[in-house]
Amino acid sequence: MSESLGRTSMAPEQVDERFKAALDERAADVASIVDFITAHPELAHEEVESSAHLVARLRDAGYTVATGVAGMPTAFRAELEGGAPGQTVGVIAVYDAVAAKSPEGDVAPVHSCGHGAQSAGVVGAALALAAVRDELSGTVVIVGCPADEIHSPRTRELGSGKALSAARGLWNDIDVALYPHPEFIDTVWPSSLWMRRESVRIVGIRTLKRDVVSTPLDALAVIARLPSTFDPARLMVETVLLDGDVEESAGMVIDASFLLFADTEEELEALAARLRQQFGEGSWTSSAAIAEVRPDAAVTALVADAFAAAGRDFIADPPALGFATDFGNVTQVVRAAIVGVGREEGWRYHTPTGGEEFAGPAGTRNALDIARVIGLAALRIGAASDL
Known part of the structure; x- marks a missing residue:
């Protein structure tokens, strides 16, 4: 002792x-x-x-x-x-x-x-x-x-x-x-590691036409690519919910949350900024950081x-x-x-x-x-x- x-x-x-x-x-x-x-x-x-x-x-x-x-x-x-x-x-x-x-x-x-x-x-x-x-x-x-x-x-x-x-x-x-x-x-x-949850809501429309953009569906495609464009040990897709009415131009929303991990608080901020850049316009929120x-x-x-x-x-x-x-x-x-x-x-x-x-x-x-x-x-x- x-x-x-x-x-x-x-x-x-x-x-x-x-x-x-x-x-x-x-x-x-x-x-x-x-x-x-x-x-x-x-x-x-x-x-x-x-x-x-x-x-x-x-x-x-x-x-x-x-x-x-x-x-x-x-x-x-x-x-x-x-x-x-x-x-x-x-x-x-x-x-x-x-x-x-x-x-x-x-x-x-x-x-x-x-x-x-x-x-x-x-x-x-x-x-x-x-x-x-x-x-x-x-x-x-x-x-x-x-x-x-x-x-x-x-x-x-x-x-x-x-x-x-x-x-x-x-x-x-x-x-x-x-x-x-x-x-x-x-x-x-x-x-x-440092950790933070980033959440986004993207609002758009449902479309039955190939030449019309649905921003929620575009966001879903971006999310599907994230494991190949980011280190999956540092950016985790936590939850995804896509919902919308079923007629042409009816409202549609996608809500998604991501867990971000980094060695430093500065790297965590940079990772969050890079994630947000993958998407178009959306409403983002951040949790308090886990130190x-x-x-x-x-x-x-x-x-x-x-x-x-x-x-x-x-x-x-x-x-x-x-x-x-x-x-x-x-x-x-x-x-x-x-x-x-x-x-x-x-x-x-x-x-x-x-x-x-x-x-x-x-x-x-x-x-x-x-x-x-x-x-x-x-x-x-x-x-x-x-x-």
Whole structure:
């Protein structure tokens, strides 16, 4: 353990062992949380049962919990003060389901992104930390954030939970934020992409004649060409809806949305401008940007030490994280780490197979792995004297 750590009445290694034992005693609780969240899939900003279940678990463990924080009805903030002064560590739990499309074309919520394992791991760590409260330095804050899934209808309408929590000051009194997630490897990701949603409405007419221009149909043809004219990993066609009456010169409208990804905010602006140039006249709107993850070397070092204490191999130089996360917005306002807790076989995110993986024994094992790493990291960060 780092020499910069503070001391409670017990040696740090002893506190680690007490925490691990407390977590082992609560393994059944962690498994039951995975099962509950998996069995109650709820879409973004609608996670009523899931958030209530997590809140009840935290209150029973001695946390002081506020619900409906940051103007989000299904968000919560749970706090536990340790037995010694120290840093305030915030850990994010997410619990919304993927807005999957059923074969019938309906939205079918399913936990195929691992949020059952994620939230169970975070709350499991919280329960075990409460059991060693007297040896804990600082304060642990569990932040329940709804709306992680960017394509969910109400995420698109209201915004993503972590970004909203940052914009509304939820992290102002927290020293370090941690966001764990099931991953392929054990690491702290040093960067991520910027992201923004661009939406357009183009109004025109339907025509039954070859020599008459229909601007919505022309726009549809442009959209069909986009994957070959742009990098599909940087410009994603998200939704397209073409609708119009069926007579000559009747009104027709096309609505389309696109997800744009870039390494920098400036590149994101340039990509948006290039996209708009592909179309004729239309009415465009832009979402708020999802920022890149801002790394913190000192926090990363403490998390790496937690992985070592958990008996896991930390990857110090991971490949680039090729997508965006609204945790990036949190890292703009507080020192932070996005923590990947890996499984050698990986995960089939956002697929039926992935849903089965996370609902089964692998999901429970990952939840326990998350709990162990995050709890050990919280112990180290809470006691760190030189952050």
